[in-house]
Amino acid sequence: MNEPLFEYLLRQGDTDLVLAQRLGEWVGHGPVLEEDIALANVGLDLLGQARLWLGYAGEVEARIGGRGRSEDELAFLRDAPAFRNLQLAEQPNGDYAATTARQFYYDHAHLLLLQGLARSRDERVAAIAAKAAKEVQYHVERSSDWVVRLGDGTDESRARMQRAIDDLWPYTGEMFEADAVDGVLAGAGFVPDHRALREPWVAAITAVLEEATLVVPPGTFMHGARGRGGRQGVHTEHLGHLLTEMQFLQRAYRGAQW
Amino acid sequence: MIETHEPVTRRFAPPSAREQAQGRGEGSRIAQAWHILATIPDPEVPVVSIVELGIVRGVMTTSAGLAVVLTPTYSGCPATDLIERAVRDALREAGFCDVRIDYRLSPAWTTDWLAPEARVRLREFGIAPPGARARIDVTGISPLRRARAAVPCPRCGSADTSLLSQFGSTACKAQYRCRSCLEPFDYFKPH
Numbered sequence: 372m373n374e375p376l377f378e379y380l381l382r383q384g385d386t387d388l389v390l391a392q393r394l395g396e397w398v399g400h401g402p403v404l405e406e407d408i409a410l411a412n413v414g415l416d417l418l419g420q421a422r423l424w425l426g427y428a429g430e431v432e433a434r435i436g437g438r439g440r441s442e443d444e445l446a447f448l449r450d451a452p453a454f455r456n457l458q459l460a461e462q463p464n465g466d467y468a469a470t471t472a473r474q475f476y477y478d479h480a481h482l483l484l485l486q487g488l489a490r491s492r493d494e495r496v497a498a499i500a501a502k503a504a505k506e507v508q509y510h511v512e513r514s515s516d517w518v519v520r521l522g523d524g525t526d527e528s529r530a531r532m533q534r535a536i537d538d539l540w541p542y543t544g545e546m547f548e549a550d551a552v553d554g555v556l557a558g559a560g561f562v563p564d565h566r567a568l569r570e571p572w573v574a575a576i577t578a579v580l581e582e583a584t585l586v587v588p589p590g591t592f593m594h595g596a597r598g599r600g601g602r603q604g605v606h607t608e609h610l611g612h613l614l615t616e617m618q619f620l621q622r623a624y625r626g627a628q629w
Numbered sequence: 630m631i632e633t634h635e636p637v638t639r640r641f642a643p644p645s646a647r648e649q650a651q652g653r654g655e656g657s658r659i660a661q662a663w664h665i666l667a668t669i670p671d672p673e674v675p676v677v678s679i680v681e682l683g684i685v686r687g688v689m690t691t692s693a694g695l696a697v698v699l700t701p702t703y704s705g706c707p708a709t710d711l712i713e714r715a716v717r718d719a720l721r722e723a724g725f726c727d728v729r730i731d732y733r734l735s736p737a738w739t740t741d742w743l744a745p746e747a748r749v750r751l752r753e754f755g756i757a758p759p760g761a762r763a764r765i766d767v768t769g770i771s772p773l774r775r776a777r778a779a780v781p782c783p784r785c786g787s788a789d790t791s792l793l794s795q796f797g798s799t800a801c802k803a804q805y806r807c808r809s810c811l812e813p814f815d816y817f818k819p820h
Contacts, residue, residue, distance in 0.1 A: 405804060409796035416800055419705025423734070498735035499704075505737060505820055506703055506800070513795040 372559060375552045376493070377431045378455065379562060381445070382552075382602045384424030385456035388446055389610070390477065391417035392617050393464055402467055409513060413474070416506045421446070423499045447621035451611045458594055458601040459542040461610040465535065468521055468528070472535035475514040479575045480546040480568060482507045487563025496561065515579045522583025529584065536580065537588050544593025545600040547572070658725075662688045662695060665723050669715050672708040673799050674817075676747075676754040679712060683742025686733055694727025695720065700738045702820070703800045740820045751817060752783045756802065759819040780816050782807035790814075 394414030401407025425442040433439025440448075459477060464470045485507055488500035521532040547569035549557065556562040577587050599605050620627060666688070667680040679685055679699075687698035697716055701709050713730050720728045740759040743751075748758035757780050779788045787809035795818075797804040802815040 405794035405796075408798070409794050412796035412800040415705035415707065416703060417705070419701075419703060423704055494735070498737070502704060502734055502737040505739075509795050509818065516795075 372555070372561070373431050373435045375555045376561065377428055377435060378552045379556055380424050380428035380431060382455040382457075384421045384428055384442075384445070385454045386460045386477075386601075387417040387424065388421035389454070389456040389613065390460040390473075391415070391421060392613055393460065393462075393470075393473075396464055397470065406467075410470075413510050413513065416503075416510065420499070420503045420506070423503075427495055427499065443621070447618045451606050451614055452604045454601070454606065454610060454614070455604060456601050456606075456610070457542070457545050458605075458607050459539065459545065461601070461607060461613055462539060462542060463609055466531060468531040468535035469538065471514060471517045471521060472532070472539045474510070475518050475579070476539060476543050476576070477546075478507060478510040478514045480543070480572050482511050483568045483571055483575075484546075484563065484565070487568070491562060492560040518579055518585070519583040522580070522585040532583070533585050536585055537590075540588035540590055541592055541594050545595040545602065548596065548598070548600065548602075550598045550603065658695075659688050659690065661723065662697070662720060662725065665719050666697070666716065669712070669719055672711045672715075673801075674751070674754070674756065676750045677743075678747075679716075681744040681747035683744070684712070684738060691729065693729065695725045696729045696731055698731045698733050700733050700736075702738050705800065738820070740817065743817075755783050755814055757781065757783045757805065757814060757816040759817045780805055782810060782812070783814055784812050785810040 391414040394410045394417070397410040397414075398407065401410055422442050425445045429439040429441055429445060431439070457477075459473060462469075462473055482504060485500045485504040489497055489504055491497040491500065518532065518536075521528040523529070524532075547565050549565045553562065553565055557564045573587075580587050594607075595601055595605065601607075601610075663680065663685075666685050667678050669679050671677050671679055671682050674682075682702070684700050684702060685697065686700050687696075689696050689698075697720075699712070699716070716730060717728055743759065751758045760778050760780060780790050780792075781788050782790050782805075785807060787807055789808040790805045791808060793804040793806050793813065795803050797815045801818060801820065803818050804813060805816050806813050
């Protein structure tokens, strides 16, 4: 069970880490001060959660054999194909509607996933998820509020919000896929069945999009489907660029601390 | 000897006469450690001590020295390292040389652990204390948005306030605005 658990912990940790890095790019550039602060805080929550997942991943790696890597080694010294984050998380910030749509899609799926993980048979997974879920409920409220504010706003904000919702839609399918790793862990009661999260997720986002006067995208094409997605190490061209910035210091000055 | 104190049910009390009479017994050393920890302010909200905030979950003696169990508030709280250092420094100054810090994730920290007197001091400091009891069972949180309870203004007491942002100066606070006295204020979110 340790091999699939290690893989799964990387997936969750990497998604939170990469999205936290994206949100960090907004610091100093937010459209208003309150949002600048809010994005930094959401990013900080995700970074904290990433540390918990990756820290545990390193311990599980040591159980498999050899030396388990530290959270820093996992974050800073792996190349893009070794990252296991959702492709959705690495998508560029774009305009504020794009950042909001990315967050909105992820927050709702994230909360549903954490609620399932909080019932994990693995005590550590359950503890991390229970803690993270409390934080993510505020992420859900915030991103949903912004979808409504921008969607049910001016013609310009509505058009941009709908476009962002449409553009990122094909990256949402990956959140509800289950491959062999997920299957083994779900069978053992370690993780919920990701496929079962899709229906409550669609219900939740549909309610918000309707309030926002927006249309749920009808498309069925999804990136990263059938086991060829970010969670298996297949990424869009954006991840490498993100990592060059995030990892520069530790690559140039290995082990630097301050 | 292992001894834990649960600050939820048993708030810090100065050492009893019996404990003082025992002099440097284990119990009094633990009580002394609690007393020291109760003087350490939270770095973000300095009117509240880390004990009142509920993040010190236990103090015990071990064969190697003293062990302090901390529960971080938020996963990404940037004050965590600072608090750990403050705990080590304060205890070392009081003669506790070997201090081990253990982090406990479960049960997750909740604002329900805030001491009643800390709520009063938060309000006096200009931060609205957390209102409704936080929902502990995370599996019951709805992914749909919740109805918001009114947050009274900590300055003028008016209930006519509005949310500016779910995130304030720190992740644990939201920003509100009072429509009566027109002042902005922080709200310590139920968590």
